[in-house]
Amino acid sequence: xxxxxxxxxxxxxxxxxxxxxxxxxxxxxxxxxxxxxxxxxxxxxxxxxxxxxxxxxxxxxxxxxxxxxxxxxxxxxxxxxxxxxxxxxxxxxxxxxxxxxxxxxxxxxxxxxxxxxxxxxxxxxxxxxxxxxxxxxxxxxxxxxxxxxxxxxxxxxxxxxxxxxxxxxxxxxxxxxxxxxxxxxxxxxxxxxxxxxxxxxxxxxxxxxxxxxxxxxxxxxxxxxxxxxxxxxxxxxxxxxxxxxxxxxxxxxxxxxxxxxxxxxxxxxxxxxxxxxxxxxxxxxxxxxxxxxxxxxxxxxxxxxxxxxxxxxxxxxxxxxxxxxxxxxxxxxxxxxxxxxxxxxxxxxxxxxxxxxxxxxxxxxxxxxxxxxxxxxxxxxxxxxxxxxxxxxxxxx
Amino acid sequence: xxxxxxxxxxxxxxxxxxxxxxxxxxxxxxxxxxxxxxxxxxxxxxxxxxxxxxxxxxxxxxxxxxxxxxxxxxxxxxxxxxxxxxxxxxxxxxxxxxxxxxxxxxxxxxxxxxxxxxxxxxxxxxxxxxxxxxxxxxxxxxxxxxxx
Numbered sequence: 341x342x343x344x345x346x347x348x349x350x351x352x353x354x355x356x357x358x359x360x361x362x363x364x365x366x367x368x369x370x371x372x373x374x375x376x377x378x379x380x381x382x383x384x385x386x387x388x389x390x391x392x393x394x395x396x397x398x399x400x401x402x403x404x405x406x407x408x409x410x411x412x413x414x415x416x417x418x419x420x421x422x423x424x425x426x427x428x429x430x431x432x433x434x435x436x437x438x439x440x441x442x443x444x445x446x447x448x449x450x451x452x453x454x455x456x457x458x459x460x461x462x463x464x465x466x467x468x469x470x471x472x473x474x475x476x477x478x479x480x481x482x483x484x485x486x487x488x489x490x491x492x493x494x495x496x497x498x499x500x501x502x503x504x505x506x507x508x509x510x511x512x513x514x515x516x517x518x519x520x521x522x523x524x525x526x527x528x529x530x531x532x533x534x535x536x537x538x539x540x541x542x543x544x545x546x547x548x549x550x551x552x553x554x555x556x557x558x559x560x561x562x563x564x565x566x567x568x569x570x571x572x573x574x575x576x577x578x579x580x581x582x583x584x585x586x587x588x589x590x591x592x593x594x595x596x597x598x599x600x601x602x603x604x605x606x607x608x609x610x611x612x613x614x615x616x617x618x619x620x621x622x623x624x625x626x627x628x629x630x631x632x633x634x635x636x637x638x639x640x641x642x643x644x645x646x647x648x649x650x651x652x653x654x655x656x657x658x659x660x661x662x663x664x665x666x667x668x669x670x671x672x673x674x675x676x677x678x679x680x681x682x683x684x685x686x687x688x689x690x691x692x693x694x695x696x697x698x699x700x701x702x703x704x705x706x707x708x709x710x711x712x713x714x715x716x717x718x719x720x721x722x723x724x725x726x727x728x729x730x731x732x733x734x735x736x737x
Numbered sequence: 738x739x740x741x742x743x744x745x746x747x748x749x750x751x752x753x754x755x756x757x758x759x760x761x762x763x764x765x766x767x768x769x770x771x772x773x774x775x776x777x778x779x780x781x782x783x784x785x786x787x788x789x790x791x792x793x794x795x796x797x798x799x800x801x802x803x804x805x806x807x808x809x810x811x812x813x814x815x816x817x818x819x820x821x822x823x824x825x826x827x828x829x830x831x832x833x834x835x836x837x838x839x840x841x842x843x844x845x846x847x848x849x850x851x852x853x854x855x856x857x858x859x860x861x862x863x864x865x866x867x868x869x870x871x872x873x874x875x876x877x878x879x880x881x882x883x884x885x
Contacts, residue, residue: 477783480750480757482843484873485742486813486821487829495811496831503809503856551829552812552851600783604831607839 345626348436349577349584349737351446352381352570353698358534358689362564366401366454369566374411374450377568382581383446385411388570390444392434394427394451395420397692401454417444422730425640425692426723430730432587435571446572451694455562477600490642491559493603495551498645501611502553505660509553515663517544519644520557520686522672527683529673529710530699534563535687558644560685567694569701577737585704588718589629589733591622597727606726616722617655619729623720627733631656634733635716636703637677638696640724641684647671650724651679673711681711697721704736741847741875742827744867747820752870757784759798764872767864769805770798771837780837803835805842805860805876812851832860832876848877 354376356362356369378384391404391413402410404418417438422430428451435447482488502512524539539557547556577584593615597606624630639654641647648662656677657665665671671679682688682699689695700719702708708716722731752761763770771780774788775795787794810830828851831841846854847863860876867873 477757479748480752480754481783483748483820484744484750485829485843485845486747486816486824486827487843488816488818488820491817492811492813492829495813496809496829499811499856500809548815550813550815552814554811596789598783598785604843605783605841610839610841 344436344440344587344590345628346574346586346588346735348432348439348571349574349586350569350571350701350734351577351580351582351584352377352379352383353701354378354380354568355695355698356564356566358532358563358565358691358695360534360561360563364564366452366566369452369564370398370402370450370568371410373452373566373568374448377448377570380582381570383570385413388413388446388448389415390417390435390438390447391415392419392421392431392438392447392449394422394424394431394692396423396427397453398451401452402450407450413448417447422723422728423725426725426728426730428693428697429721429723429732430592432571432732433590433592433730436587436590439571439573445576446570448568448570450566450568451691452564452566453562453691455564455690477598478602478604482604487604490603491554492551494643494645495554497603497611497649498553501645501648504611507663512553512663513545514541515648515667516554516558516644517541518663518667519647520544522666523641523680523684523686523688526673526681526711527687530682530688531710533683533688534561535683539687554643554645560642560687560690563690565689565691565695567691567698569697582705584737585701586735586737587732588735589623589625589627589720589731591619591624591626591731592729593618593622594728595726599727602726611649612659613649613653613726613729616650616653616729619731620654620720620722623731623733627718627735629718629733634677634718634720635713636681636700636719637679638681638693638700638719638721639679639684640693640722641680641686642690644686646724647679650722654722673713678713681708681713693721693723700734704734739863739865741863741865742845742873743824744865744871744873747824749867749871756786760784761871763798763800764864764874768800769834769842769862769874770800771834771840772796773799780840782837782840782842801834801837803837805832805834805862807831807846807854807856807858807860808833808841809856810846810854828854830876842874845875846877847875853878
């Protein structure tokens, strides 16, 4: 059960600048992030022999074969796992198995959303851009009604949450506003993200309603940027320039749902995703620690309402009490469970947990600057999804 | 038949796909149908190729006749997609049927304003014909009987 605990470590991290609009393509950003990660680890592409990424998104910009060709990587192992944010968190699970099995020694992972000004991919034959396209069930049963994506799904989640837990509009605005402000504070202190100015509650309240009850500042905005990281075996990790950050716990769980059900079905689990706590429990068990031992948590936070649902679903507080938990200050940098210490998707960068992972490594190296959690030893990242959940726990070397 | 939503300017459902063609046959007849397992008798939704409860392939779409109610909703004031530029603000809702709890049909609420909405309110289906093949089910609040 605990055979993969501390078997691999992160030895290199790289990230580009983050901006709402960079005049650069996805491949260029990925390449920069990878070279920075290689520099950070003090190695060259020839030292990489494995490539692992999430499996549904980033390879449309740069697939594993093109990457190896372009950079001169002699790949012994390649694999894809999970989808976007969950896949980035899951990359460690696959890399750990490949390294433990002797299929690779040093594994590279990279990600970009490719949301920016230049996507670097051809348009489809019909001329449609990717963001117009949803497939399958959602295409036929939701999109024609103008329900064309997560902003609308989560606005519906938010109304149901208010109804079930008895919040007035004013109470609920205060609560979501507190989440937005907490993330913005971290981002301003970090200084490297897309948002650099503080946010007040008045600013939050005055931001335009997009889909009731959610306002502009309840959502992150798509931005450009890319991240990469390099892992290797624990034995090898000691020979790299930075102190290793160990992958000490990994967990996965799933709930009976199909992808088409994403946040518009769910039945009794519509507002609460029990598989998230199960995945975290499994990761904690591997690590041999409990929730209280975590010094920080990097939680999928594309929208403020997600933070509430995920804090509750991960078992950090009871159903309906996520707001009180945040308002108590528990999730601030000074609290018992700081979350999204760099400002998260909401205010730092929306790279689907990839920049959360880079920040987690910085925290555990003691390189997180103004946002540094004192004596941080354990930190977790999770992927946030309605039907599956990957959790990875890191330990300071 | 009244035209509530201008569906001509946006994407339309694939009503002929075999896994869910029966749903759209139903809407042409003024029925809401959901897939139901003939072995364990439970409804499920969205459609699945096997019953997600007993894993039987023996699935048939059946009309749900019980009371539809509002499960949740949002009032979409701005949609950033270029696909819906002309629609203006609109209400998206999830509707639940008494005989199939926990299954939600995404739709638009019509003939009501956001301040009229309460979660759990009873609704009734109205059917808007788009063309020969496509009829879109929409929902409106059940008209209250005003005592005089």
